[in-house]
Amino acid sequence: MKAALTGGSGRIDYLLHALIAHQVAVAVVNPDKALCERLAARYDITVVNGNPTDRPVLEDADIQGFDVLIALSDSDEENLVACQLAQRYFGIAHQICVVSDPANVTVFRKIGIDLVIDSTSLLASAIEAGEQTVAGALASERNDRTRGSRSSHFAASEPRPGDDDPFEADETLAFAEAPDRYARPQTRTFAPAPAQAAHPKTLSAHLTGRLPHLHQA
Amino acid sequence: MGIRNEAALVVGCGTLGSEIADELCDNGYNVTVMDWNADAFHLLDTSFDGARITADATCATELEQAGAKTADIVIAVTDSDAKNVFIAETASAVFGVSTVYARVEDESIGGLLDDWNIELLCPHRLCLNEFASLEGLTESEQPA
Numbered sequence: 001m002k003a004a005l006t007g008g009s010g011r012i013d014y015l016l017h018a019l020i021a022h023q024v025a026v027a028v029v030n031p032d033k034a035l036c037e038r039l040a041a042r043y044d045i046t047v048v049n050g051n052p053t054d055r056p057v058l059e060d061a062d063i064q065g066f067d068v069l070i071a072l073s074d075s076d077e078e079n080l081v082a083c084q085l086a087q088r089y090f091g092i093a094h095q096i097c098v099v100s101d102p103a104n105v106t107v108f109r110k111i112g113i114d115l116v117i118d119s120t121s122l123l124a125s126a127i128e129a130g131e132q133t134v135a136g137a138l139a140s141e142r143n144d145r146t147r148g149s150r151s152s153h154f155a156a157s158e159p160r161p162g163d164d165d166p167f168e169a170d171e172t173l174a175f176a177e178a179p180d181r182y183a184r185p186q187t188r189t190f191a192p193a194p195a196q197a198a199h200p201k202t203l204s205a206h207l208t209g210r211l212p213h214l215h216q217a
Numbered sequence: 218m219g220i221r222n223e224a225a226l227v228v229g230c231g232t233l234g235s236e237i238a239d240e241l242c243d244n245g246y247n248v249t250v251m252d253w254n255a256d257a258f259h260l261l262d263t264s265f266d267g268a269r270i271t272a273d274a275t276c277a278t279e280l281e282q283a284g285a286k287t288a289d290i291v292i293a294v295t296d297s298d299a300k301n302v303f304i305a306e307t308a309s310a311v312f313g314v315s316t317v318y319a320r321v322e323d324e325s326i327g328g329l330l331d332d333w334n335i336e337l338l339c340p341h342r343l344c345l346n347e348f349a350s351l352e353g354l355t356e357s358e359q360p361a
Contacts, residue, residue, distance in 0.1 A: 053298070077297070081298070103276050103279075106311070
């Protein structure tokens with residue numbers, strides 16, 4: 001399976017981690033140059049620095065015929081355009097579109113986006129449904145901290161921000177000569193899938209539920 | 218003054234949007250102009266007697282509240298191609314507006330509107346056509 005990830009900031013790293021663990025070939029298109037440098041240093045994937053609403057930029061990422069495009073920008077309209085460009089010009093049949101404004105969910109579905117994820121409502125309903133769970137988690141985290149654990153959110157095998165994180169160390173690696181584009185060869189060696197933390201499990205369940213055939217590697 | 222009693226929603230009150238709004242107003246349309254920035258409305262003529270709505274046009278609810286659902290004509294002329302595509306597709310495909318225009322500079326993005334009943338306003342294409350016509354050139358083929 002091949003997936004293009006457009007836009008997005010912090011969460012993209014966790015998503016990449018999960019996708020690569022599932023042997024998904026990933027191409028990243030992101031307007032944030034610093035983020036592109038970090039991702040290219042950390043993962044053996046295609047990374048293109050540019051605006052995903054720009055067709056030539058998507059062409060640079062070589063995403064023709066990919067199985068799915070995942071649009072992660074904070075800007076709903078940019079996600080819409082990236083998904084539609086993928087449909088129209090790159091033969092990508094499935095699009096997963098993150099929407100910030102809940103009012104736009106129905107709109108995007110009507111316009112023909114394959115899967116629309118309403119991040120704001122998900123967060124709101126998680127808070128409503130889980131106030132007690134959240135309170136419990138916070139209490140448990142406080143307890144963990146007093147016992148010396150840095151965070152209760154990561155499994156032992158999960159890289160923690162700032163802890164064993166190669167981003168800063170790799171900042172200067174390899175990309176000085178390629179200011180705008182960070183394409184890597186398509187041949188990859190995947191590290192053995194790391195033990196899954198809660199986040200990747202949720203994602204894979206989601207993908208499996210919606211796009212089962214895409215999981216046949 | 219015309220007698221066109223149609224409701225028009227102009228989204229984006231920049232140089233082009235304000236002039237379109239003024240023009241429609243002068244022709245008797247019932248005009249609403251929408252911009253996220255209230256300062257933009259100073260570009261309108263003093264004679265403009267339509268409604269001015271300060272709201273975010275990239276939210277379907279706010280578009281609806283500005284009258285996109287009941288408008289006869291919607292014109293998306295913000296400074297962003299992506300926003301104009303969103304506004305035009307929402308008006309056409311979701312609200313069922315029969316006449317929709319979108320200003321789009323990037324022709325690849327403009328191509329996305331082919332599937333919908335949306336009129337494309339492509340500034341550099343219009344300029345090129347005008348130039349070709351003034352200079353008596355044969356019209357160039359639009360790239361695919």
